[in-house]
Amino acid sequence: MKLTIRDIAKMANVSPTAVSFVINKKGSISDETRRRIEEVIRQTGFRPSINSRRLSAKKSFNICVVMDVGASLFSDMFYLGVTKGIQQEASALGYNIVLTDFSGSMPEIVLNRDTDGVIFFQDLESNMFDIVRGLSVPFVVADSHISHAPYPTVGIDNQRAAHAAIKHLLDCGHRDIAFLGPKNYPHLFESTHSGYNEAHMDSGLIPQKSRIYESDETTTSAGATMAMILDAKPWPTAVFCPGDRQAIGAMLRAQELGARVPEDISFMSIDDTMLCRYVRPQMTTVHIDMEQLGVHAMRLLHDQIDGKPTDNIILPMDEVVERDSVRRIG
Amino acid sequence: MKLTIRDIAKMANVSPTAVSFVINKKGSISDETRRRIEEVIRQTGFRPSINSRRLSAKKSFNICVVMDVGASLFSDMFYLGVTKGIQQEASALGYNIVLTDFSGSMPEIVLNRDTDGVIFFQDLESNMFDIVRGLSVPFVVADSHISHAPYPTVGIDNQRAAHAAIKHLLDCGHRDIAFLGPKNYPHLFESTHSGYNEAHMDSGLIPQKSRIYESDETTTSAGATMAMILDAKPWPTAVFCPGDRQAIGAMLRAQELGARVPEDISFMSIDDTMLCRYVRPQMTTVHIDMEQLGVHAMRLLHDQIDGKPTDNIILPMDEVVERDSVRRIG
DNA sequence: ATGAAAGCGCTAACAA
DNA sequence: TTGTTAGCGCTTTCAT
Numbered sequence: 001m002k003l004t005i006r007d008i009a010k011m012a013n014v015s016p017t018a019v020s021f022v023i024n025k026k027g028s029i030s031d032e033t034r035r036r037i038e039e040v041i042r043q044t045g046f047r048p049s050i051n052s053r054r055l056s057a058k059k060s061f062n063i064c065v066v067m068d069v070g071a072s073l074f075s076d077m078f079y080l081g082v083t084k085g086i087q088q089e090a091s092a093l094g095y096n097i098v099l100t101d102f103s104g105s106m107p108e109i110v111l112n113r114d115t116d117g118v119i120f121f122q123d124l125e126s127n128m129f130d131i132v133r134g135l136s137v138p139f140v141v142a143d144s145h146i147s148h149a150p151y152p153t154v155g156i157d158n159q160r161a162a163h164a165a166i167k168h169l170l171d172c173g174h175r176d177i178a179f180l181g182p183k184n185y186p187h188l189f190e191s192t193h194s195g196y197n198e199a200h201m202d203s204g205l206i207p208q209k210s211r212i213y214e215s216d217e218t219t220t221s222a223g224a225t226m227a228m229i230l231d232a233k234p235w236p237t238a239v240f241c242p243g244d245r246q247a248i249g250a251m252l253r254a255q256e257l258g259a260r261v262p263e264d265i266s267f268m269s270i271d272d273t274m275l276c277r278y279v280r281p282q283m284t285t286v287h288i289d290m291e292q293l294g295v296h297a298m299r300l301l302h303d304q305i306d307g308k309p310t311d312n313i314i315l316p317m318d319e320v321v322e323r324d325s326v327r328r329i330g
Numbered sequence: 331m332k333l334t335i336r337d338i339a340k341m342a343n344v345s346p347t348a349v350s351f352v353i354n355k356k357g358s359i360s361d362e363t364r365r366r367i368e369e370v371i372r373q374t375g376f377r378p379s380i381n382s383r384r385l386s387a388k389k390s391f392n393i394c395v396v397m398d399v400g401a402s403l404f405s406d407m408f409y410l411g412v413t414k415g416i417q418q419e420a421s422a423l424g425y426n427i428v429l430t431d432f433s434g435s436m437p438e439i440v441l442n443r444d445t446d447g448v449i450f451f452q453d454l455e456s457n458m459f460d461i462v463r464g465l466s467v468p469f470v471v472a473d474s475h476i477s478h479a480p481y482p483t484v485g486i487d488n489q490r491a492a493h494a495a496i497k498h499l500l501d502c503g504h505r506d507i508a509f510l511g512p513k514n515y516p517h518l519f520e521s522t523h524s525g526y527n528e529a530h531m532d533s534g535l536i537p538q539k540s541r542i543y544e545s546d547e548t549t550t551s552a553g554a555t556m557a558m559i560l561d562a563k564p565w566p567t568a569v570f571c572p573g574d575r576q577a578i579g580a581m582l583r584a585q586e587l588g589a590r591v592p593e594d595i596s597f598m599s600i601d602d603t604m605l606c607r608y609v610r611p612q613m614t615t616v617h618i619d620m621e622q623l624g625v626h627a628m629r630l631l632h633d634q635i636d637g638k639p640t641d642n643i644i645l646p647m648d649e650v651v652e653r654d655s656v657r658r659i660g
Numbered sequence: 661a662t663g664a665a666a667g668c669g670c671t672a673a674c675a676a
Numbered sequence: 677t678t679g680t681t682a683g684c685g686c687t688t689t690c691a692t
Binding site: 049 | 377379380381382384385388390392406407410413414417418421426427428429430431437438439441442443444578582585605608609610
């Protein structure tokens with residue numbers, strides 16, 4: 001019934017080893033022999049059993065991607081984009097992408113070592129990484145918020161993205177810009193806050209501490225903080241949030257409270273998930289190339305697997321997408 | 331280094347076979363022996379090599395999920411929900427979910443038979459299914475639009491969902507309801523159109539052919555059709571689209587053209603993706619439980635794999651979620 | 661109820 | 677450059 005490498009070997013009058021060599025492009029084979037073997041393979045449509053391969057090569061050819069199951073639809077949207085990038089790169093490298101969810105405990109597939117590497121989304125508590133290390137399974141974390149993490153990461157240069165956003169707002173004539181950051185992501189808060197400060201100072205402006213606000217990274221929490229901001233006059237002329245979700249939550253709430261956007265107050269975010277195009281006014285934002293993030297994560301993991309020395313990657317992203325939520329002043 | 335089933339056997343003074351039996355809950359083992367083996371397994375933290383297993387059992391323990399790579403973010407959102415359901419059920423059954431994209435040709439993983447079954451999203455051209463059949467790999471299609479497809483499917487009862495939507499509109503006092511359906515999904519168009527007609531007739535009303543419109547299932551195409559509808563008076567009092575994407579595209583366009591929603595015109599959709607809560611006014615819709623769809627798809631596939639006889643599944647879904655896009659008349 | 665032994669189909673060390 | 681051979685670690689048939 002199913003052909004094996006031995007059958008092919010016989011048909012080509014060579015040894016199984018030879019066949020294995022040409023399949024894996026390893027060892028040394030005379031052109032003549034190789035051609036003969038390739039011919040037989042083509043004619044028979046032979047495909048080597050990947051399971052045998054897994055067993056003898058002690059590789060699973062799986063890469064497992066761990067998403068937090070409790071994550072919001074927002075993160076889903078973001079990470080699905082990242083996953084596309086991973087998947088594209090992975091299939092080029094001959095890996096399967098297996099999707100697992102993380103609900104507090106390490107997925108079976110990594111406990112079983114049924115994966116050649118794992119990609120985590122966002123930084124987890126360090127004891128989780130200890131587990132993976134203990135299993136000596138290579139891993140990387142994608143969308144890490146930590147700049148010099150003691151493990152392989154690829155992240156966005158959030159400071160730079162925030163800088164780009166604030167610069168845009170400044171260029172549009174805004175001088176009283178509120179920063180509404182995610183208090184449940186301290187590292188992200190910190191780096192984007194730095195970008196905010198830096199952009200001001202680059203323009204010879206002094207960032208005002210009183211314009212720094214925080215909320216959880218949820219629509220409602222951002223809305224509540226926004227309501228509070230609107231409670232006191234004068235209003236900032238613009239509000240910047242380092243994430244679509246917060247920005248949209250804030251904007252929608254402001255509108256509910258009677259503020260006109262962007263006439264009375266402008267909003268700007270980072271991420272550029274599809275939501276930006278569906279809210280009204282459409283959200284001006286800094287574009288994040290999620291697939292790119294995925295591609296780099298997969299490459300980094302591949303290098304890890306190969307045992308190559310690697311550096312953590314920080315992707316610079318600062319392309320602002322102008323839409324309708326920011327008013328040009330004066 | 332790594333423990334094998336033989337090591338465990340020795341430690342428990344039994345044969346490898348016995349160990350295999352208790353791991354797989356097969357064969358017959360005395361309670362006494364079983365307990366002893368289980369004890370050793372627990373103490374050593376032994377985990378059988380899944381790769382050996384794959385080879386000798388001729389199973390991959392993989393289920394591959396095929397998404398169309400060209401699909402919109404909308405479908406992404408929908409299918410990610412479905413995937414969560416699949417994944418949840420799959421891990422309970424001991425399978426990995428491997429994500430692949432379909433870009434016109436069958437993914438390698440199925441060509442290699444490195445999967446015990448495949449789940450397709452939406453109906454593909456039948457020659458694709460022929461390929462899978464030729465490989466004798468079990469498959470199901472999730473979110474099939476075809477009611478009596480000659481292959482295993484699980485789908486939503488779209489007629490019923492449409493019926494529920496129209497009934498809601500009717501109950502709110504609407505009597506001039508436009509149907510804007512997806513012309514690029516003829517089956518979906520057909521079934522939801524039936525629901526539209528049926529709901530009218532149930533209320534003793536005659537559905538008007540002139541109120542049936544079509545567009546591609548995209549935001550812009552729906553917008554264009556909407557503009558055309560608004561071009562002629564009288565306007566319908568409500569517009570129903572069997573999908574969030576069309577409905578939102580239509581609603582947003584109507585607003586751009588100066589119509590007030592829901593005062594001048596109401597909108598209603600099917601799907602209840604998260605977008606519904608981010609557009610203003612929030613979209614009233616029929617809730618679709620995507621995870622449920624995934625769970626059923628996985629179960630159906632599992633039965634297929636087991637060679638059990640199966641019937642195609644049609645999930646009834648008709649829960650309307652009232653939000654702000656529908657006006658109550660009178 | 662338990663065990664011996666023969667694979668599953670490939671890889672890789674070693675020989676020739 | 678090519679071939680022989682011994683595994684990889686389970687499952688499963690067939691004895692006992």
